[in-house]
């Protein structure tokens with residue numbers, strides 16, 4: 758994934774400009790910065806949810822604005838909201854994501870791995886509860902379980918450990934390591950560094966000035 762001279766302006770004001778970086782398989786980019794410095798906006802631009810004012814995002818050499826389908830198929834975006842379906846149970850939430858991912862990739866889902874992932878994330882005991890009845894931290898884990906089962910190579914994670922206890926943060930760090938260990942790429946924003954010991958991790962500071970070379 759390569760990003761060159763990316764900029765975003767809103768109502769004539771520059772939120773960020775000149776963002777340039779390359780992220781290869783097995784890499785984690787952790788972006789830190791003050792409140793309002795533009796981290797979330799950058800992730801939303803990378804995810805294709807906002808259109809950049811300038812610059813390019815390339816995936817395997819192709820411009821993602823000219824070829825958005827392949828980029829959309831390749832990325833998973835986890836925003837501030839966990840986007841779990843509150844009425845569905847935990848297992849239904851992850852099964853839905855796994856089936857959707859498999860259908861897009863043309864493969865089959867493995868029900869065993871759904872239960873394995875829920876077990877690893879400490880959700881086995883509540884897998885038949887409505888997701889809307891879970892705590893914020895538990896819902897974050899459900900969102901992460903969906904990422905693990907969706908098998909997208911690029912994860913864009915907006916403050917994945919926000920509001921989580923130390924154990925949940927550790928679990929998220931472990932999931933990120935596993936993902937990049939399989940050749941995935943993770944770009945995340947965070948106010949607190951996430952331990953990803955084995956992974957190739959680069960840390961960047963996003964400046965409020967609106968200009969940043971990562």
Ligand SMILES: Nc1ncnc2c1ncn2[C@@H]1O[C@H](COP(=O)(O)OP(=O)(O)OP(=O)(O)O)[C@@H](O)[C@H]1O
Nearest residue numbers: 767772790791792793794795796797798799946963
């Ligand atoms: N929907 C919006 N409409 C107008 N301005 C916005 C909108 N979303 C963000 N902004 C502004 O864009 C700037 C960057 O916001 P952004 O949420 O990207 O920062 P951030 O670094 O992620 O902050 P935080 O650490 O608080 O999450 C801020 O000045 C913010 O007020």
